[in-house]
Amino acid sequence: MTIVSPSTTVRTDPTAPPPRPNRGRASGDRRRIRWWHLFLLPFCFLWVYPFLWMISASFKSRQEMLLGGLHLWPQDWTFDNFQRAWTIGRFGEYTGNTFTFAITALVITVVTASLAGYALSAKDLPGRKIVMGVLVAAMFIPHGYTIIPVFELVNALGLQNGLLGAALAQAAPGLVVPVLLYVGFFGGVPKELGEAARVDGAGYLRTFVSVMAPLAKPVTGTVVLMSFIGSWNAFFVPLVFTLGRPDLRTLGVGMYNFFGTDTTDWTGLAAGASISVIPIVILFLFLQRTFVEGIAGAVKS
Amino acid sequence: MNKKHGAGDLTRRSVLLGTGVVATTAGCNLIGGSDPEPTSSGSGNGGSGVELTLALVPDPPGASEFYRAQMDLFEEANPGITVNVIENPADQQLNALELMFQQGEAPDVFRCQGTPALTRFAERGWTAPLDDLVTDEFTSRFAEGSLAPASSGLHYDGHLMSVPLVWGDWGPTALWMYNADILAEYGFDAPPATWSEMEEMARAITEEGNGQVFGLHPDRLDLMMYGSAPYGTLPNLDLTTGSPHLADDTLVELVEMFRRLQSEGVIIPGWEVEGASPAFSDFAAGRFAMYPSATWHVAEARKLAPDMNLKLAPIPVPDSGRRAYSPRSAAFQPIWSMSSESAHPEEALLLMDFLASIDFYRAYYEEFGSFTASQIAWEDQARENPDQAGILDVSAETLRTVPNPQLLAEGAEDFWAAITGDPELRAIDVAKDAVINDVDFRPLAEGIDQRVEELLVEAEADVPNIRDLLTFEDYDPLADWTRSQ
Numbered sequence: 001m002t003i004v005s006p007s008t009t010v011r012t013d014p015t016a017p018p019p020r021p022n023r024g025r026a027s028g029d030r031r032r033i034r035w036w037h038l039f040l041l042p043f044c045f046l047w048v049y050p051f052l053w054m055i056s057a058s059f060k061s062r063q064e065m066l067l068g069g070l071h072l073w074p075q076d077w078t079f080d081n082f083q084r085a086w087t088i089g090r091f092g093e094y095t096g097n098t099f100t101f102a103i104t105a106l107v108i109t110v111v112t113a114s115l116a117g118y119a120l121s122a123k124d125l126p127g128r129k130i131v132m133g134v135l136v137a138a139m140f141i142p143h144g145y146t147i148i149p150v151f152e153l154v155n156a157l158g159l160q161n162g163l164l165g166a167a168l169a170q171a172a173p174g175l176v177v178p179v180l181l182y183v184g185f186f187g188g189v190p191k192e193l194g195e196a197a198r199v200d201g202a203g204y205l206r207t208f209v210s211v212m213a214p215l216a217k218p219v220t221g222t223v224v225l226m227s228f229i230g231s232w233n234a235f236f237v238p239l240v241f242t243l244g245r246p247d248l249r250t251l252g253v254g255m256y257n258f259f260g261t262d263t264t265d266w267t268g269l270a271a272g273a274s275i276s277v278i279p280i281v282i283l284f285l286f287l288q289r290t291f292v293e294g295i296a297g298a299v300k301s
Numbered sequence: 302m303n304k305k306h307g308a309g310d311l312t313r314r315s316v317l318l319g320t321g322v323v324a325t326t327a328g329c330n331l332i333g334g335s336d337p338e339p340t341s342s343g344s345g346n347g348g349s350g351v352e353l354t355l356a357l358v359p360d361p362p363g364a365s366e367f368y369r370a371q372m373d374l375f376e377e378a379n380p381g382i383t384v385n386v387i388e389n390p391a392d393q394q395l396n397a398l399e400l401m402f403q404q405g406e407a408p409d410v411f412r413c414q415g416t417p418a419l420t421r422f423a424e425r426g427w428t429a430p431l432d433d434l435v436t437d438e439f440t441s442r443f444a445e446g447s448l449a450p451a452s453s454g455l456h457y458d459g460h461l462m463s464v465p466l467v468w469g470d471w472g473p474t475a476l477w478m479y480n481a482d483i484l485a486e487y488g489f490d491a492p493p494a495t496w497s498e499m500e501e502m503a504r505a506i507t508e509e510g511n512g513q514v515f516g517l518h519p520d521r522l523d524l525m526m527y528g529s530a531p532y533g534t535l536p537n538l539d540l541t542t543g544s545p546h547l548a549d550d551t552l553v554e555l556v557e558m559f560r561r562l563q564s565e566g567v568i569i570p571g572w573e574v575e576g577a578s579p580a581f582s583d584f585a586a587g588r589f590a591m592y593p594s595a596t597w598h599v600a601e602a603r604k605l606a607p608d609m610n611l612k613l614a615p616i617p618v619p620d621s622g623r624r625a626y627s628p629r630s631a632a633f634q635p636i637w638s639m640s641s642e643s644a645h646p647e648e649a650l651l652l653m654d655f656l657a658s659i660d661f662y663r664a665y666y667e668e669f670g671s672f673t674a675s676q677i678a679w680e681d682q683a684r685e686n687p688d689q690a691g692i693l694d695v696s697a698e699t700l701r702t703v704p705n706p707q708l709l710a711e712g713a714e715d716f717w718a719a720i721t722g723d724p725e726l727r728a729i730d731v732a733k734d735a736v737i738n739d740v741d742f743r744p745l746a747e748g749i750d751q752r753v754e755e756l757l758v759e760a761e762a763d764v765p766n767i768r769d770l771l772t773f774e775d776y777d778p779l780a781d782w783t784r785s786q
Contacts, residue, residue, distance in 0.1 A: 062604075062605070063604075063605050066579075066582040066585070066586070066605055067582065067585060067586045067605060067606075084363070087365075087366065088359070088362070088363055088365055088366070151400065155404065160404065161406075235390075236393075239389070239390070239393060239397065240396075240397070240400060243387075243397055243400055243401050243404065243406065244401065244404065244406040246385075246386075246387045246388065253390070256390035256391075256392075256393075257359045257362065257365060257388060257390075258362050259359075259362065259390060259391060259392075260358075260359065260360040260361040260362045260364070260391060261358065261360045261361075261391045261414075262360075262361070262595075262597055263361050263362060263579075263597075263601060264362060265362035265363060268362065268363075
């Protein structure tokens with residue numbers, strides 16, 4: 001018996017290629033611009049204006065940025081700000097560190113959170129409620145209060161002044177939300193899938209790796225994006241955990257080279273921010289669909 | 302079955318490949334090491350000599366290159382010594398230093414700015430005495446008498462613990478910065494000398510400016526409070542009597558005048574939001590005519606508006622006459638300190654000497670325009686620059702030495718440090734609160750005075766004569782104070 005959903009078409013010609021799945025794209029009549037789209041456009045512009053202004057300011061002179069008002073189009077284009085961002089912000093040195101730091105933190109987060117989420121999704125796990133309660137309570141502890149014990153712990157592990165120690169310190173406090181996302185997702189996966197895998201001879205870990213983890217792609221996409229953005233923009237943790245190795249610092253710390261005690265190099269900062277936001281934008285473009293699906297609860301069947 | 306991946310599909314293989322590439326290229330940085338790699342981009346010495354670490358803040362923005370160039374000069378003059386520069390964000394410098402000391406990786410020389418910070422580090426034994434630096438030649442670099450332990454601001458427990466960067470009067474000098482063209486356009490040929498003149502001019506300019514030009518910006522209202530009462534800002538004590546005095550009639554009159562101007566829309570809008578738009582940029586844009594300003598605003602405004610008819614004058618005084626001057630409570634502000642844990646104290650002392658050298662001071666002045674601690678390095682050049690000459694003239698006219706209980710009142714230092722460091726007692730915050738929220742200043746000031754009085758009573762339990770210690774009967778707020786022997 002074929003179940004036909006409203007969005008599928010019945011195939012009359014068996015030799016015809018199968019219809020392409022409708023991936024949530026609006027159909028033709030839905031793509032027509034409605035009048036209220038025009039009404040919403042100014043609001044969209046207001047929403048993205050600060051971002052556009054940042055890009056624009058990175059091509060302006062300091063004088064034009066501070067005195068030139070709110071216009072977006074630079075009168076005299078300059079690339080000096082990008083040159084300063086590269087030298088003063090040390091973007092050349094810090095970009096590789098930032099990738100290493102962010103990806104390491106990302107791997108730690110995804111591996112730990114997915115495994116923890118899978119284990120905690122089992123309703124009959126002893127102490128599950130206590131663990132979940134502790135996790136939720138931990139969400140409300142400000143990072144500032146935990147930085148000293150975390151610092152001591154990383155020191156005791158001999159990982160101070162290295163990006164692994166910094167990545168551990170960055171990933172650990174950020175695990176709670178990913179764990180809860182995975183718990184929510186795995187809790188909704190039909191038990192029959194796991195049982196079928198066990199019938200096929202898969203053990204607990206194999207079931208997770210071969211069945212559950214691939215199913216959890218939307219959540220993983222969400223976690224990847226959240227973790228990467230958080231780590232990419234991190235400031236305090238990479239600063240504290242690379243005190244003795246300034247050559248290991250990240251862009252988030254480098255950005256602060258534009259801040260003096262009294263004055264700020266705003267155009268250099270704008271150029272630095274424009275450069276450093278590019279990887280985030282690219283990652284979001286790649287993962288936006290899985291991100292939305294993950295946040296929305298994902299498709300589980 | 303051929304599976305086609307869309308642009309948005311991530312495969313395990315691609316993720317692992319990407320991770321592997323990045324981790325491999327920078328893998329050596331993952332595991333920590335205790336030996337920092339030299340960050341010197343300048344002349345090294347092959348790693349065979351002594352390595353010093355200098356922890357500083359990039360101030361002003363862009364100073365990184367300047368410091369690197371200066372360290373290269375130091376290395377050239379001292380073969381065998383390499384200086385690794387560690388830059389910390391300004392707001393995090395002290396926290397970073399504390400963690401470095403706790404980690405056992407203290408820098409040899411570090412920027413530790415301000416008396417509270419120096420006291421904090423010296424009390425823990427982290428700063429090394431610099432008395433070996435003090436020779437006749439070293440002393441001659443600074444103004445006569447400015448290195449006296451009781452008034453230098455650089456000493457702790459009788460020992461020199463810091464060397465300065467900027468001129469001692471750079472911070473406390475209060476300027477009245479005005480745009481002479483705007484004043485002339487609205488019919489005024491001179492800046493205001495008194496509060497009533499200031500109010501009259503501000504009202505006239507704002508009224509005729511039709512929302513395009515305003516008369517006034519209260520950026521550094523605290524600087525105006527200096528001239529309103531004896532030592533009239535922090536910590537709200539009249540040093541002639543040793544009593545709290547924030548509710549002083551003249552101070553109340555000043556704040557109430559600004560409150561009035563604010564509620565009637567005479568003051569340029571937007572100033573209330575800290576950091577939203579720096580006063581000097583609105584000033585350079587010609588959006589307002591005059592304001593009480595700090596010294597460093599002059600160069601910033603000039604950079605933005607090179608042709609502006611910028612002028613400097615003393616801050617207007619009460620109509621009843623000046624009651625006090627801007628307070629010079631110490632000869633210098635401490636900046637550079639040397640670590641007591643340095644493995645190379647002799648070489649670190651050489652670096653301290655370099656940071657206090659006339660050549661370094663001259664280079665810093667020429668690069669950034671700030672007056673540095675040795676006047677020999679810049680005074681002649683400054684006199685040729687109208688803006689800088691204006692700062693010197695106003696400073697000479699409106700700055701006077703005041704007693705500093707932190708340095709002088711033996712037994713009262715802790716109390717003084719406590720009330721000066723208490724954010725709840727900040728006079729300027731209370732004043733701005735009254736102005737912005739349109740509330741009576743006097744009750745707020747009386748509340749602060751009451752709190753300071755309570756703290757005095759508490760302190761009397763340990764130091765019964767604390768009020769006497771905080772009273773300097775020979776202090777005349779209208780004259781330079783010198784300690785009577």
